[in-house]
Amino acid sequence: xxxxxxxLVAGLMGATALGAxxxxxxxxxxxxxxxxxxxxxxxxxxxxxxxxxxxxxxxQGGIMDGQNIKAVLGDSGCNPQNGVDAAxxxxxxxxxxxxxxxxxxxxxxxxxxxxxxxxxxxxxTPSGTSPEITNLDDKGTVYRTVPSDDFQGRSLARALVDRxxxxxxxxxxxxxxxxxxxxxxxxxxxxxxxxxxxxxxxEEGKASYRSNLAELSRGGADxxxxxxxxxxxxxxxxxQALENGFFTNYVGADGMKSDAIINELGAxxxxxxxxxxxxxxxxxxxxxxxxxxxxxGGDPDTIFVNTAYDAAFVMALAIxxxxxxxxxxxxxxxxxSNGDGEAIKPGEWAKAKALIAEGKAIDYKGASGDLNFDxxxxxxxxxxxxxxxxxxxxxxxxxx
Amino acid sequence: MELAGLANYAVYMVIFIGIYxxxxxxxxxxxxxxxxxxxxxxxFFAVGAYTSAxxxxxxxxxxxxxxxxxxxxxxAAAMVASALVAWPIGKVCLRFRSDYLAIATIGIAEIIxxxxxxxxxxxxxxxxxxxxxxxxxxxxxxxSQLAYxxxxxxxLFVVYRLIETQIKAPWGRMMRGIxxxxxxxxxxxxxxxxxxxxxxxxxxAIMGLGGALFVHFNRSITPEAIDPMITTFLIWIxxxxxxxxxxxxxxxxxxxxxxxxxxxxxxxxxxxxxxxIKAKYLRVFIIGLLLQLVLRFRPEGILPEPxxxxxxxxxRMQRGENAEAASLSKTGGASA
Numbered sequence: 183x184x185x186x187x188x189x190l191v192a193g194l195m196g197a198t199a200l201g202a203x204x205x206x207x208x209x210x211x212x213x214x215x216x217x218x219x220x221x222x223x224x225x226x227x228x229x230x231x232x233x234x235x236x237x238x239x240x241x242q243g244g245i246m247d248g249q250n251i252k253a254v255l256g257d258s259g260c261n262p263q264n265g266v267d268a269a270x271x272x273x274x275x276x277x278x279x280x281x282x283x284x285x286x287x288x289x290x291x292x293x294x295x296x297x298x299x300x301x302x303x304x305x306x307t308p309s310g311t312s313p314e315i316t317n318l319d320d321k322g323t324v325y326r327t328v329p330s331d332d333f334q335g336r337s338l339a340r341a342l343v344d345r346x347x348x349x350x351x352x353x354x355x356x357x358x359x360x361x362x363x364x365x366x367x368x369x370x371x372x373x374x375x376x377x378x379x380x381x382x383x384x385e386e387g388k389a390s391y392r393s394n395l396a397e398l399s400r401g402g403a404d405x406x407x408x409x410x411x412x413x414x415x416x417x418x419x420x421x422q423a424l425e426n427g428f429f430t431n432y433v434g435a436d437g438m439k440s441d442a443i444i445n446e447l448g449a450x451x452x453x454x455x456x457x458x459x460x461x462x463x464x465x466x467x468x469x470x471x472x473x474x475x476x477x478x479g480g481d482p483d484t485i486f487v488n489t490a491y492d493a494a495f496v497m498a499l500a501i502x503x504x505x506x507x508x509x510x511x512x513x514x515x516x517x518x519s520n521g522d523g524e525a526i527k528p529g530e531w532a533k534a535k536a537l538i539a540e541g542k543a544i545d546y547k548g549a550s551g552d553l554n555f556d557x558x559x560x561x562x563x564x565x566x567x568x569x570x571x572x573x574x575x576x577x578x579x580x581x582x
Numbered sequence: 583m584e585l586a587g588l589a590n591y592a593v594y595m596v597i598f599i600g601i602y603x604x605x606x607x608x609x610x611x612x613x614x615x616x617x618x619x620x621x622x623x624x625x626f627f628a629v630g631a632y633t634s635a636x637x638x639x640x641x642x643x644x645x646x647x648x649x650x651x652x653x654x655x656x657x658a659a660a661m662v663a664s665a666l667v668a669w670p671i672g673k674v675c676l677r678f679r680s681d682y683l684a685i686a687t688i689g690i691a692e693i694i695x696x697x698x699x700x701x702x703x704x705x706x707x708x709x710x711x712x713x714x715x716x717x718x719x720x721x722x723x724x725x726s727q728l729a730y731x732x733x734x735x736x737x738l739f740v741v742y743r744l745i746e747t748q749i750k751a752p753w754g755r756m757m758r759g760i761x762x763x764x765x766x767x768x769x770x771x772x773x774x775x776x777x778x779x780x781x782x783x784x785x786x787a788i789m790g791l792g793g794a795l796f797v798h799f800n801r802s803i804t805p806e807a808i809d810p811m812i813t814t815f816l817i818w819i820x821x822x823x824x825x826x827x828x829x830x831x832x833x834x835x836x837x838x839x840x841x842x843x844x845x846x847x848x849x850x851x852x853x854x855x856x857x858x859i860k861a862k863y864l865r866v867f868i869i870g871l872l873l874q875l876v877l878r879f880r881p882e883g884i885l886p887e888p889x890x891x892x893x894x895x896x897x898r899m900q901r902g903e904n905a906e907a908a909s910l911s912k913t914g915g916a917s918a
Contacts, residue, residue, distance in 0.1 A: 217862040218865075253855060255851055256847065261807055262806065263598075267598065267844050268847065270594045271851075273590075274587035274594075275587060275588070275591055287708075287710075287804060288710060288803075291710065291712055291800070291804060292802055295712075295716075296716075301723050312709050317713070357707075
């Protein structure tokens, strides 16, 4: 059995080695993913989605002078050790023109710090959400197609000020989720002219949070923002705040957009409750991708597949735009999706290629959103506010 | 161009193997020479890595530090911090016999990992620590790596010499004596608990140094880097494969395991996409298989423990392997 599979592997290797000569003009792109390790279940669909993008490119005339994109796979293992190892090989041995991935934030930080930035290779991650990636000293070579964890808090803060709420109290769970959201919310809310009249962390799993709530309400705010989980402590806090009437309005983030809240507290009691949450923007782009991915045998509802597809397609567009010059790929990424130029949707490679050949500006509208990279290589992301209706959460308004 | 790429890759491999060799040497002090089954390498690695990162990185808003202090200070602090963490753990846990010590240390490493993950004011939590300086980090890719390689090799050499000297000294003989026959060592008046604690702290401090070297190479650290798979069990595999009780074996084992792991991916990447993904899992399997084969056919590792000095009753004799060869070189005493 072992011998058989070894023989199979050896045979395949031989076959590809023979085939390699005819395809030596391929453009190699590194595809780094957490194939083994904690996200082993998530990685294969993401890699398939990226592969779909390259397949579409190759089917629609290829890249530059009809060359094929060849994805070279690296296993980043969702940790810096394997990530740097795989990236070093892709960049130096395979001489890839750009990297799509790695998937996990820690690997993104390590790979960009010790491989891709020193080597001047562009990197687009589809799922590294750490705010630290924004602060990388990356010389403009690191991009991502997934919004930073920071952005939801900021987006929510702007929306509240826009809707006329100028004074709030914030209760947040003392972990990375709650703290990250609370800090970014506070910074943006105060910058937009609002006042945070109470700001307190709480620990998980206590029976009563009435003293925390009393302390928070002392500042005189009538709106409480809760960064917590609706099927955990957040539910207790919301229940006790409602029972005792500490505040009038309640706002949560995606963690609080949980059906447990409606089931436990009843929709009739939640008229003054709202929650923000990321939304895959309903768009032609998303439909195009979903259909293509489903046709290729994938499940479009799997997490991060649309960002993975976008990362790969963005990389292909940038290579085309840069004319295959490795040093120019990173700069080209910011030019192909910044809101200016003719819209390109997922799969429209032939159209994009023609426009780039004519020297016209293009603007890639991705499956996961419009992208529009900022100067840090981040995408703003799309969020919406939800209210509680008779049938569960209903979208109230999109956030900018 | 290709040649520069190969050089970059080779230099990277030397750096990585150098850092992991230091960890394997540290484990060798604890397991190879003292017989302490420390399954919590990642914990001490993490303490060293985070300590050095906090001390040398520029000031950050969301956590304590960074103090932007010079690098050697960070590395010294990494060793001190790991030793300080090891002390109470050793005090409590070293009374356990080997399997229980392993369970206790796994638990402790996990506690350290969770503390690092959740105490953001100290470690940056899940965000980790970024912008950790690397010496000569501003140089171009190859030069920067070469400079770091020189530093790692220098540290590795110093650590290797240090351990070799210590093991050949009376202290080392005593440790092996305690390892091989605790009762006899106790009867000869050795303070076994104290000596074990010394070895545990010594090894842990070196693990902290390895962590510090790692964090400055990657210029960042996140909780993902201290996963037990990649920072505890991998090092165990390297040490067992190379030869526990032999410092050169520890280094050789590290090199063999990492070269197989890394180079096999270059080969499997020649496969078509769908097979390439599957081949990634095969690599994990190969490392496991290798360990099984070594344990079955050569339990003493590639380089077995050498006979240190004439009067030493070494492990090989107890195991009855190479008994004849060993007894020829012995003046007597132990019978195979």
